[in-house]
Amino acid sequence: MKPPPxxxxxxxxxxxxxxxxxxxAMRDATLSIVPGEIVGMFGPSGSGKSTLxxxxxxxxxxxxxxxxxxxxxxxxxxxxxxxxxxxxxxxxGFVFQKANLIPFLTALENVQIALEVNDTAPKLARKRxxxxxxxxxxxxxxNNLPVALSGGEQQRVAVARALxxxxxxxxxxxxxxxxxGPLGRQVMExxxxxxxxxxxxxxVVTHDHRTLDVFDRILDVEDGMIQIRPHSSPPDCK
Amino acid sequence: xxxxxxxxxxxAGRFAFTSVxxxxxxxxxxxxxxxxxxxxHEATLLVDSVGADLWIVQGSTRGxxxxxSRIPANLEDRVRAVPxxxxxxxxxxxxxxREHQGQPLRMVVQGLSWPEDRGDWITLVAGRPLRQAHYxxxxxxxxxxxxGSHIRLGKDFYQxxxxxxxxxxxxxxxxxxxxxxxxxxxxxxxxxxATRLERAARRARVEAVDLGRLQxxxxxxxxxxxxxxxxxxxxxxxxxxxxxxxxxxxATVRRTLATWPDITxxxxxxxxxxxxxxxxxxxxRQLGLFRALLIIISTIIIALIIYTLTLxxxxxxxxxxxxxxxxxxxxxxxxxxxxLMGAFGYALAWWIGQYAFPKFPxxxxxxxxxxxxLAIIVVVISTxxxxxxxxxxxxxxxxxxxxx
Numbered sequence: 001m002k003p004p005p006x007x008x009x010x011x012x013x014x015x016x017x018x019x020x021x022x023x024x025a026m027r028d029a030t031l032s033i034v035p036g037e038i039v040g041m042f043g044p045s046g047s048g049k050s051t052l053x054x055x056x057x058x059x060x061x062x063x064x065x066x067x068x069x070x071x072x073x074x075x076x077x078x079x080x081x082x083x084x085x086x087x088x089x090x091x092x093g094f095v096f097q098k099a100n101l102i103p104f105l106t107a108l109e110n111v112q113i114a115l116e117v118n119d120t121a122p123k124l125a126r127k128r129x130x131x132x133x134x135x136x137x138x139x140x141x142x143n144n145l146p147v148a149l150s151g152g153e154q155q156r157v158a159v160a161r162a163l164x165x166x167x168x169x170x171x172x173x174x175x176x177x178x179x180x181g182p183l184g185r186q187v188m189e190x191x192x193x194x195x196x197x198x199x200x201x202x203x204v205v206t207h208d209h210r211t212l213d214v215f216d217r218i219l220d221v222e223d224g225m226i227q228i229r230p231h232s233s234p235p236d237c238k
Numbered sequence: 239x240x241x242x243x244x245x246x247x248x249x250a251g252r253f254a255f256t257s258v259x260x261x262x263x264x265x266x267x268x269x270x271x272x273x274x275x276x277x278x279h280e281a282t283l284l285v286d287s288v289g290a291d292l293w294i295v296q297g298s299t300r301g302x303x304x305x306x307s308r309i310p311a312n313l314e315d316r317v318r319a320v321p322x323x324x325x326x327x328x329x330x331x332x333x334x335x336r337e338h339q340g341q342p343l344r345m346v347v348q349g350l351s352w353p354e355d356r357g358d359w360i361t362l363v364a365g366r367p368l369r370q371a372h373y374x375x376x377x378x379x380x381x382x383x384x385x386g387s388h389i390r391l392g393k394d395f396y397q398x399x400x401x402x403x404x405x406x407x408x409x410x411x412x413x414x415x416x417x418x419x420x421x422x423x424x425x426x427x428x429x430x431x432a433t434r435l436e437r438a439a440r441r442a443r444v445e446a447v448d449l450g451r452l453q454x455x456x457x458x459x460x461x462x463x464x465x466x467x468x469x470x471x472x473x474x475x476x477x478x479x480x481x482x483x484x485x486x487x488x489a490t491v492r493r494t495l496a497t498w499p500d501i502t503x504x505x506x507x508x509x510x511x512x513x514x515x516x517x518x519x520x521x522x523r524q525l526g527l528f529r530a531l532l533i534i535i536s537t538i539i540i541a542l543i544i545y546t547l548t549l550x551x552x553x554x555x556x557x558x559x560x561x562x563x564x565x566x567x568x569x570x571x572x573x574x575x576x577x578l579m580g581a582f583g584y585a586l587a588w589w590i591g592q593y594a595f596p597k598f599p600x601x602x603x604x605x606x607x608x609x610x611x612l613a614i615i616v617v618v619i620s621t622x623x624x625x626x627x628x629x630x631x632x633x634x635x636x637x638x639x640x641x642x
Contacts, residue, residue, distance in 0.1 A: 050640070059560065059637040088636075089562020100639055102554045104248030109239060116239055117563040145248075161561070173640070 004071025005032045006169045006201025007056055012065030014051050014224075025051040027224040029065070035168065038195040038202040038214065042229075043221035049205045050173060052221065056203065057094060057171050058084045070168040089118045093162030093200075095172040099154035101146040107133060107157045108142040114164040132160040136190065152183040159190060163198065170194065172204040181210065188214045241567070242574035245551065256543045257579055261586030263536045264616065268587050269595060270525045270532070271608045276601030281408045281518050282510050284348070289359055290327075290479035291488060293504045294495065301504060302331050302476035303408065303513045309501060311418070311473045314351070320494050322486030327351035329477040330421040333411055338389060345381055345414045346407035349421030349475070357400065357415050365400035371417050376400035378412035392427030396420070408513065410600045422473055437461050533615060536583075540623035544576045548627035555631050556638035565632060572627040580620030584613060 014026040026048045033039055043049045054060035056067060058074060067075040069091050074082050101110045108129050115125035133139045136156040138149075146154055155175060162170050172191060176184030188204070188211040195202040195216075204215070212218065218229040246253045285303075294317060295301040296309050317326040330349030335342055350357050350368060357367040357376055365385045368374045375396040377383045388395045396416065405413040416424065440460040444450035450457055482491060488505065495503045504512070548555070555568055588609070595602035 054637055054640065057560075059635070059640075085559065085562050085564070085636075087562075088560065094560060096640065100553065100557050102551075102557060104245045104551075104554075105239075105241075109244065113239055113241070113558070113563075114561045117558070117561060117567060122239060 006035045008032045008068040010066045012062045015063045029226045033201040036199045037216045038192050040215035040218045041205045047221045048224040049221045093167035093170040095162050095175045097174040097177040099158040111160045114161045118165045136160050170202045241571040257582035260583030264587035267532045270529045272602035272604045274525045275603035280406045291482045292480040293509045294478040294501050297500045300512050308474040311475045314478045322491040324483040325481040327479045328418045328475040344411040347421050348415045349418035352417035362400045363403045374399045376415040378402045378405045381412040391424045537619040541626050544627040560636040569628045573624045576620040576624035580616040584616045
């Protein structure tokens, strides 16, 4: 039986403001990402990439349209169909341009907290967090505070945090913008590895065209519209 | 994982400084309560330790602790004749301020009804009770008069033969004990010239009336000591203290004494109540107001600090919300910080108080019940203070984490 899409967006429209201040950020977005697929989302600033990403992250309700995650309808227009915070906790992982690590927690604790808020026992959460840090190559830095970590290390810890609860969908907003070229590529390859090994849908918003080969599919977002770039298709369609 | 403790560890300096500030405020709150308890203790110390069953004071007055009370010293002889009375003692109490070694010295002069009362009931930390009718005194340590030292009061020198600790009057001045006659000599001491002038005035008054001219002996008496003139009032004392025989009915003795129109009778408890409802009550209200104000100030300070700490980690809170942390986790972080701040402040207040309070000029008596009630108040104000921060945190949108 075919697994449900990691995320499915149907006729999504997002309008900010009203009247003469109205701005249409997303016009009519329809999109489906399958588990194990890594999708790159490109587009100029203000094209609507982040609006679409935050809508899928369930922190920016759309004006209209539907969002389903792992086959479960979660948004119908601005109306939430589930407890969004609990749903995010169980199904979504986030990585941003800045690592956004909690500064008073060590690298290990930053990952551990994501597990603990999802009701994992502290001992088990600690063990799992350590495994993830080892998997991402920052195990030796586990007990350092974020301030003592390099940008790349911080981003890896952020990725580990995003993976902590084995989400079905990982959303990354320009995760390599603060990293140099080789390190940025490393992180992108890491996302591809995660998508394929952990069977998660991964959507990466980026401007970095040097990493095009990493993605299974590329979406171009312009003026609130999505276009699938030719010669890119979901893995099972290749 | 306890987020509050980790955040505090990260902001240790700020937390420590704030806690010290809160601690000092709470120490003052604690101290105010202690000063009030000390006031009560000091005010009732003498009434309690003197061990009288009844206090006889001037008619229609509230006794020597509330106002001036003057009754004839020989009233004690009348009282002794009342059935059920085992002992009656004259009580003299007044405050004097003299100069000693170039420094002002305030003391409460207490008269002991020699020879029945030699001060054996007084708890001494050094020396002995009175052993002679004149020129000996027992002094409280707070007066800093060494044992064996001599101090001039009026025309006479008195030797310190015993020392007490913590025995002070309602005004916080150290108590001193003399025989009643010495206490009265100190109280009514006047310069020789004043005595000569008074005798001359007395003679002039007697010469001006027929009786003086008809009775020449009166003129001679007018030149002499006041005690030698029967027509003049006998010495006055502040009160007479009554000790009842074992098994005697207080109410019966009281009823008998109540029929005397020149006096008023109070039980020891009534005398204490009068004392406390008078001057101590106002001090209590004053201290209570200060305590309330300081508690409000402490609450505002904790609230502002917690609010600022919350603002500082608003993105972290947004991140926690984004990864799905429940409101309880976020609210708990802020509430626990407020409670920890209050707890540290309270502990610090108690610790500093241990060293600071004994150095206060008035007795600061920290009652365990007061410590418990202050601890409860600290928990309540810390909880209240966290509400502003919690409200702010609850209103943070998860997408705040995306803002620059």
